[in-house]
Amino acid sequence: MAVFTEVHFDEAAALAARLGLGRLLTLKPISAGIENTNYFASCERGEYVLTVFERLTAEQLPFYLHLMKHLAQRAVPVPEPQADASGEILHNLAGKPAAIVDRLRGGHARAPDVDHCEQVGAMLARMHLAGLDYPRHQPNLRGLPWWDETVPLVHPFLSEAERTLVDTEQAYQHELARGAAHARLPRGPIHADLFRDNVMFETGADGRDRLSGFFDFYFAGVDSFGFDIAVCLNDWCIDLATGRLDEARAEGFVAAYDAVRPLSGDERRLMPALLRAAAFRFWLSRLWDLHLPRDAALLTPHDPRHFERVLRERIARPWHPGASLA
Ligand SMILES: Nc1ncnc2c1ncn2[C@@H]1O[C@H](COP(=O)(O)OP(=O)(O)OP(=O)(O)O)[C@@H](O)[C@H]1O
Ligand SMILES: N[C@@H](CCO)C(=O)O
Known part of the structure; x- marks a missing residue:
């Protein structure tokens, strides 16, 4: 269970009251997630999630929280941060920043099907468009500079084959980042971690799942939209056992995205490299979490070998949107 910081009921109740949410009825730790401490907070006025931020600082957090507010106000379904009487949405609990x-x-x-992937693709494009006039700026903090810092930290724990792959991919990604096509990629605030467990669906009376929201924006940053698409393809549109892309789901995702925000030629051409970048990013962070863990009451790190497999797959079988339809 990922509870890094125990929050006392009375402390949470005082915060809920200050935010005008009424009396706190129940406070339940959430077991999923590996980044922050999360609780479901049931209040007289409704149902909320209380998050205590473990790594992000009070300087970084306004970017995420105001982005969520910005998107919510533009009808992108994301959780809206609750403000106190003075409009403040960043609070403090147990000496840490909280919301x-x-x-x-x-x-x-x-187990998403083509319909789920199309809905996520279309909403991702809407989110990218809605973020274009977001005034705050913060880079993707898990981008290339972070990869460069992290590679030497995980190196001692790697086998020779893993080390070779890490080094080759790091060099390849540097070369990609230096290219003119990469510099031309459309950019803006991206989610950067929009996995299956960061999207909600509600099942309607007709039995169809409808997307009810994106959440967990705490890896968001300004980066290329193509990278965000690649992160999604690598999770939503793959066979989890082998890491292989499922072309029907991947094509459905990209076509639905493209219908809302048409992809540029560079985005299409660079998709194989962006898919590699997205696989590399999560392989590295999972290696880092596994080998350099933080204290937690109980924490199950994600398996890094999954993204090693995904990366090897993307290198062996480059995929361009539309190629399988031609
Ligand atoms: N706003 C929300 N509405 C509904 N459920 C939520 C919300 N935020 C979090 N949850 C639930 O809590 C779980 C853990 O939250 P989350 O995924 O944000 O964890 P984390 O540790 O912050 O991040 P990560 O997924 O990066 O490890 C989610 O899988 C979801 O079930
Ligand atoms: N989505 C990440 C977890 C941290 O955001 C992963 O699966 O490695």
Whole structure:
């Protein structure tokens, strides 16, 4: 269970009251997630999620919280941060930064089909467009400079084959980042971690799942939209056992995205390299979490070998959107 910081009921109740959410009825730790401490907070006025931020600082957090507010105000379904009487949305609990946001309804699509992928693709494009006039700036903090810092930290724990792959991919990604096509990629605020467990779907009376929201924006940053698409393709549109892209889901995702925000030629051409970048990013962070863990009451790190497999797959079988339809 990822509770790094124990929050006392009375402390949470005082915050809920200050935010005008009424009496706190129940406070339940959330076991999923590996980044922050999360609780479901049931209040007289509704259902919320209380997050205590473990790594992000009070300087970094306004970017994420105001981005969520910005998107919510533009009808992108994301949890809206709750403000106190002075309009402040960043709070303090147990000496750490904290926020209370709306709880989204629904559950995760653990085995997504083409329809789920199309809905996520279309909403991702809407989110990218809605973020274009977001005035705050923060880079993707898990981008190339972070990869460069992290590679030497995980190196001692790697086998020779893993080390070779890490080094080759790091060099390849540097070369990519130096290119003119990469510099031309459309950019803006991206989610950067929009996995299956960061999207909610509600099942309607007709049995169809409808997207009810994106959440967990705490890796968001300004980066290329193509990278965000690649992160999604690598999670939503793959066979989890082998890491292989499922072309029907991947094509459905990209076509639905493209219908809302048409992809540029560079985005299409660079997609194989962006898919590699997205696989590399999560392989590295999982290696880092596994070998250099923080204290937690109980924490199950994600398996890094999954993204090593995904990366090897993307290198062996480059995929361009539209190629399988031609
Ligand atoms: N706003 C929300 N509405 C509904 N459920 C939420 C919300 N925020 C978090 N949850 C639930 O809590 C779980 C853990 O949250 P989250 O994924 O944000 O964890 P984390 O540790 O902050 O991040 P990560 O996924 O990066 O490890 C989610 O899988 C989801 O079930
Ligand atoms: N989505 C990440 C978890 C941290 O955001 C992963 O699966 O490695």
